[in-house]
Amino acid sequence: MQIIKAVYINEMFKISKKKKICTSLIFLLLSVIVAAIVVYSLNNFAGVSVTGSSEFSVMVLTILSYSLFPLFTAFICIDMFAGEFADHTIKFTLTGPASRLNVFLGKILAIATFIASNLIVVAVLSFLFSLFLNGGISNPLRIIISYIMAFLPIFIFALTVVLISNFSRGTTSAFMFSIFVFLVFVGLSVAFPQIKSFLFTSSFDWYKLILGSYINVGKIFRIFLILLGYGLMLFAAGYYLFEKKDI
Incomplete structure (x- = not known):
């Protein structure tokens, strides 16, 4: 456990030094600000209620779950695997006392922390803007749970990118193939709605199941099991290739 902790701290340190982290935070901040300006302008000058009965925080989460969250997650995952293999810096990590399993676990934990941090930043910002736009937040607990639930499908996508990064020859091919897989899954969910529930990309907004007046616990549990199955298979396959x- 101490070795995994040391690897995790090392990976977090490397992530903190990447310019992409600063860029991602700036873009997330700007996206929430722009969304707030648009909603405020439409509400006060055009008389159009963009968010309707839902909260501004949920609207922002829905937009970012299909755009910036997966994009920034893909960048980090590719840098930590395909990028380090491409520039041979992975040698310094793998020649240390930590086994490949410990290194892999440390990297995955660091990626999970990155995803959670992005969600926390957006949640805090969107809550603040909700207070300004709506004068308050209805059902704050459900919104918090929504952001927690949003973590799992994004993490599954991260494991998919990790898998791709471990058989790709470079960062560019890994990024292009990751985007291709994401678009294919989204396209399949639209073209074949009968298999939509078995594609992890269709669960990017599964948190909406708890926002209505009726909560379908059975459906939520079924989606959770599907995502858990994806996670176990992708983790095992990614580690095998890693x-x-x-080196």
């Missing part, structure tokens, strides 16, 4: 990859 273990077999030459």
